[in-house]
Amino acid sequence: MKVNLKGTLLAFFTLGTLLLSGCSELAVLDPKGPQAEVQANDTIMLITLMGGIVVTVLIILGVMLFKYRASKQSADYEPPHIHGHWLVEAICIGIPVLIVIFLSFRSIESNYLVESAPAAYADEESLVIYASSSNWKWHFSYPEQDIETVNYLFIPANRNIEFRLYSYGPITSFWVPQLGGQKYAMADMVTTLHLAADVEGEFWGRNANFSGAGTAENTFTVTSMSDEKFNEWVEEVHATADPLTEEKFEELLEPGHLGTSTYTGTHLEFSPAPEHSHGKTGPKVTGEQEQEDHSSH
Amino acid sequence: MEFFERFMVPHPSFLIYMSMVLIALVSIALVAVVTYFKLWGYLWREWFTTVDHKKIGIMYLITALLMLFRGGVDAVMLRYQLSMPENAFLTAQHYNEVFTTHGVVMILFMAMPFITFFFNFLVPLQIGARDVAFPRLNLISFWLFFMGAMLFNLSFVIGGSPDAGWTSYFPLADNEFSTSVGTNYYMIAIQIAGIGTLITGINFITTIMKMRAPGMTLFKMPMFTWSALIANLIIVFAFPVLTVALAMGAMDRLFDTKFFAIGDGGMDMLWANLFWVWGHPEVYILILPAFGLFSEIIPTFARRNLYGYNAMVWSMILISVLSFTVWTHHFFTMGQGAMTNSIFSITTMLIAIPTGIKIFNWLFTLYKGKIVMTTPMLYSMHFIPLFTLGGVTGVMLAMSAADYQYHNTMFLVAHFHNVIIPGVVYAMLAGLTFYWPKMFGFMLNERIGKATVWVMSTGFVLAFIPMYITGLDGQARRMYTYSEATGFTTLNMVSFIGAAIMAVSFGMLVWNIWYSFKNSPRNIGSDPWNARGLEWATHTPIPSYNFAITPDVTNASSEAFWDMKKNGVEIFKGDIKKIHMPNYSGLPFVMGVFFFILGFAMIFSMWIVAIIGLIGVLGCMVYRTFEKDEGFYIPEEEVKATEKKYEEMYKKRGDK
Numbered sequence: 001m002k003v004n005l006k007g008t009l010l011a012f013f014t015l016g017t018l019l020l021s022g023c024s025e026l027a028v029l030d031p032k033g034p035q036a037e038v039q040a041n042d043t044i045m046l047i048t049l050m051g052g053i054v055v056t057v058l059i060i061l062g063v064m065l066f067k068y069r070a071s072k073q074s075a076d077y078e079p080p081h082i083h084g085h086w087l088v089e090a091i092c093i094g095i096p097v098l099i100v101i102f103l104s105f106r107s108i109e110s111n112y113l114v115e116s117a118p119a120a121y122a123d124e125e126s127l128v129i130y131a132s133s134s135n136w137k138w139h140f141s142y143p144e145q146d147i148e149t150v151n152y153l154f155i156p157a158n159r160n161i162e163f164r165l166y167s168y169g170p171i172t173s174f175w176v177p178q179l180g181g182q183k184y185a186m187a188d189m190v191t192t193l194h195l196a197a198d199v200e201g202e203f204w205g206r207n208a209n210f211s212g213a214g215t216a217e218n219t220f221t222v223t224s225m226s227d228e229k230f231n232e233w234v235e236e237v238h239a240t241a242d243p244l245t246e247e248k249f250e251e252l253l254e255p256g257h258l259g260t261s262t263y264t265g266t267h268l269e270f271s272p273a274p275e276h277s278h279g280k281t282g283p284k285v286t287g288e289q290e291q292e293d294h295s296s297h
Numbered sequence: 298m299e300f301f302e303r304f305m306v307p308h309p310s311f312l313i314y315m316s317m318v319l320i321a322l323v324s325i326a327l328v329a330v331v332t333y334f335k336l337w338g339y340l341w342r343e344w345f346t347t348v349d350h351k352k353i354g355i356m357y358l359i360t361a362l363l364m365l366f367r368g369g370v371d372a373v374m375l376r377y378q379l380s381m382p383e384n385a386f387l388t389a390q391h392y393n394e395v396f397t398t399h400g401v402v403m404i405l406f407m408a409m410p411f412i413t414f415f416f417n418f419l420v421p422l423q424i425g426a427r428d429v430a431f432p433r434l435n436l437i438s439f440w441l442f443f444m445g446a447m448l449f450n451l452s453f454v455i456g457g458s459p460d461a462g463w464t465s466y467f468p469l470a471d472n473e474f475s476t477s478v479g480t481n482y483y484m485i486a487i488q489i490a491g492i493g494t495l496i497t498g499i500n501f502i503t504t505i506m507k508m509r510a511p512g513m514t515l516f517k518m519p520m521f522t523w524s525a526l527i528a529n530l531i532i533v534f535a536f537p538v539l540t541v542a543l544a545m546g547a548m549d550r551l552f553d554t555k556f557f558a559i560g561d562g563g564m565d566m567l568w569a570n571l572f573w574v575w576g577h578p579e580v581y582i583l584i585l586p587a588f589g590l591f592s593e594i595i596p597t598f599a600r601r602n603l604y605g606y607n608a609m610v611w612s613m614i615l616i617s618v619l620s621f622t623v624w625t626h627h628f629f630t631m632g633q634g635a636m637t638n639s640i641f642s643i644t645t646m647l648i649a650i651p652t653g654i655k656i657f658n659w660l661f662t663l664y665k666g667k668i669v670m671t672t673p674m675l676y677s678m679h680f681i682p683l684f685t686l687g688g689v690t691g692v693m694l695a696m697s698a699a700d701y702q703y704h705n706t707m708f709l710v711a712h713f714h715n716v717i718i719p720g721v722v723y724a725m726l727a728g729l730t731f732y733w734p735k736m737f738g739f740m741l742n743e744r745i746g747k748a749t750v751w752v753m754s755t756g757f758v759l760a761f762i763p764m765y766i767t768g769l770d771g772q773a774r775r776m777y778t779y780s781e782a783t784g785f786t787t788l789n790m791v792s793f794i795g796a797a798i799m800a801v802s803f804g805m806l807v808w809n810i811w812y813s814f815k816n817s818p819r820n821i822g823s824d825p826w827n828a829r830g831l832e833w834a835t836h837t838p839i840p841s842y843n844f845a846i847t848p849d850v851t852n853a854s855s856e857a858f859w860d861m862k863k864n865g866v867e868i869f870k871g872d873i874k875k876i877h878m879p880n881y882s883g884l885p886f887v888m889g890v891f892f893f894i895l896g897f898a899m900i901f902s903m904w905i906v907a908i909i910g911l912i913g914v915l916g917c918m919v920y921r922t923f924e925k926d927e928g929f930y931i932p933e934e935e936v937k938a939t940e941k942k943y944e945e946m947y948k949k950r951g952d953k
Contacts, residue, residue, distance in 0.1 A: 025770075026766065026771075027769070027770050027771040039698060039699045039702045042696055042698060042699040043702070043769070046696060046699065047693075050692060053685065053689050054685050054689055057685045058682050060660050061660060061681055061682060064666075064668075065668060065678065068599070068663055068665060068666045069667075069670070070600075078667075079599065079600045079601040079666045080601070081602050082601065082604060082661075084604060089605065089608060089654075092653070093654060096649060096650045099649075100646045100647060100650060103692065104642070104643045107646070107695075107696050107698065108635075108639045108642075110698030111638050111697055113698065114698045114701060115634060135474075169468065169469075169474065169559075170469035171466055171468070171565060173704070173705055180701065181630070181700070181701020182630050182702075182704060183632055184628070184632060186565055186631075187560075188564055188565060188566070192632065208705035209466075210462050210466075210774070210775040211469055212393070212460075212461075212469055212474055213389040213390050215389075215773075215777075216389065216777050216779070
């Protein structure tokens, strides 16, 4: 058992170092925005703490197996009948309780951080973008700018983006790992996700939730840029892109994969997001039925 | 022709056709062998109609091992597909079908029957009973489970496999997006098997509450029986939720109701909630009996009593209560807000406390022991660190804010395999090795057994640790392919190698069974491991009545057999008397067949056939109400004669 134990320990340490040394290159641990940073910090803290627990268990197990193996004891040794000791049990319960209390506070704190607009960019109003998925594409509507893109996002850096997510089909999950964790897009309600980019650059995003045969290729890119460049882009779109008509949008909703495309106007005008409907109606998939007036809710 | 078109597989491929031919050949060969050796009568009389809990248990075991093979082949196919970027081995559709059936088969048709095998085989022996409380109901449970499992596996060759994931989230699982009958199979086959499981739950709670040997108070029950009691309580509380959810899902698909559909008031989130209100307790239904088995094995080979019996029991009770309060952690990302997520984050982390207590108690059971490293013990010693790793990554996932980054990624996949394989699968294999001599009268080879454990753990580490890393690097789960630019290639290749090594270890397990069957000595007596629990106080092979004299454990502890061996406590008092036993019955099998017909017809919306099946099921129930069956007595002389035969056999073979 000696050799085995050493081998196991060695394997774990190798893996541990491998994991930690590779950390800086892993998408989740290479944050480019305040939300992702909260999550990356939590992850590093958790890996350290949890690694400590695993190592502790391994050490106790190793000592026990080494010290009390049968081959080390005399043939007539009879192990005693042992009942628990209150102190040992208090420690065994006490330490996990303390860890859980610590993690609970940390968890609550982080929850409120990732669920609200990042404080660093609180002085400027959030940019609202509706991100809706259909099999197997992402439609991004900029109501303020009055433009819509498919499968790519341009965002201003250093400003909070308030994503409003919903789906024209199965549940999907909007995820840009370097900017922050994911959230579901669903047919019968709108969910909100706050993300911001601290730097200019390009990041990949995808649907992380299984939504049928096209899930793997259901991806998009996010490009963050300076305010000026963003405004230039908006103007350029208005000057060059075609308007998004109802017919065109229905064509886009057809199942399949598409490249990127850009339009003026948004689909929100003729196919509004299912805000506050909570299952009463889905987003309008076809033009057949009359859409309910959502402003009355 | 149009009638038959519905039975065609919608997305055929060479692999599927090849498997169809193989399945057909194997089935024909099986029928031919059974017919040639004239075994049909034997199978019907001794197995298909048996109400003996030990034999029902072994039928569960055989089904579980078959399903382990099927789910394992699925797993290797999945890992091979992902071992290279842009691999064309499976298409997206096939990949989706394979991971869906892999999940369903492994959880519901492999792990569930495996633990039910242990419930059946062990619980009556551990509490000193002659059978379960409702023996015939027990056989109905088995046939419902078996027919459900067969029906589910049929989807692969008739009509197409389900492809919406084992979680089968709506609206993806609705007709609009899952157009084949595959998801009908999911809704109906699991329903039939689930009813069987629910009946098992009721049966074992009653058995444990009402049929314990004289003197066995609740806090003197062996640890596995405790875990079985709690797991079955969870079954009775959780499975009705699944029953309701599956019924609603089936109605959405078959009758176009709108429970979970898009629009018309349907709520896809409702399915996710109902599924996980069942689904989370379900994983504790699997893991608690695994804990129970480790709690039997570790003291046996540490040659010491289990440390902290009461703490072990209370931690299991606490886990069972908490298991119903954490389901939302499966979808922290559904947008329920910081408050709700915080609550479920904390309840989830709380489970780490009782689980941690159990880990420490197993460790302290080794303290001052005299540890013998047998195969079951080696599984247990690998379980402790590997399961701890799975447990602590579970705590990471419980941190809801950080979970936004782990959800739906390979990190999550690594986590749940890391608890289910070293937790449940190792426990099942350790328990199987441990109780093998009790069932079959010979031991599995220790050298091959220990080598198997090492190979399996090596494969496990190689297969699943890389997933933690690719998960944090953004590899989402359930993706049938990825591009080379993602950088996932090397680690996915390592993972495939690990999966292949695990497949080798399962091959070694099968080889061990064959090798030991050929070579192991048969004169091993009834207690080859120097074990402690009451189940070892029986003969090997165990007579149909289990105990000639009902044990009385008034003066013994939870380790009654140990007290008898070492401290001379008398547990078999009084004389042999006639023994009351239940009759065998063919009705459960017939009822199972009618359930199968009903299910198959519903899947394909063949309503006339479905009605015939339903009438058959109800007919069996009506027949039962008019049937008079009061069991039979084994006469005193016959019991005495059987007991004498054992004595002579032991003497002749020179058993210890």
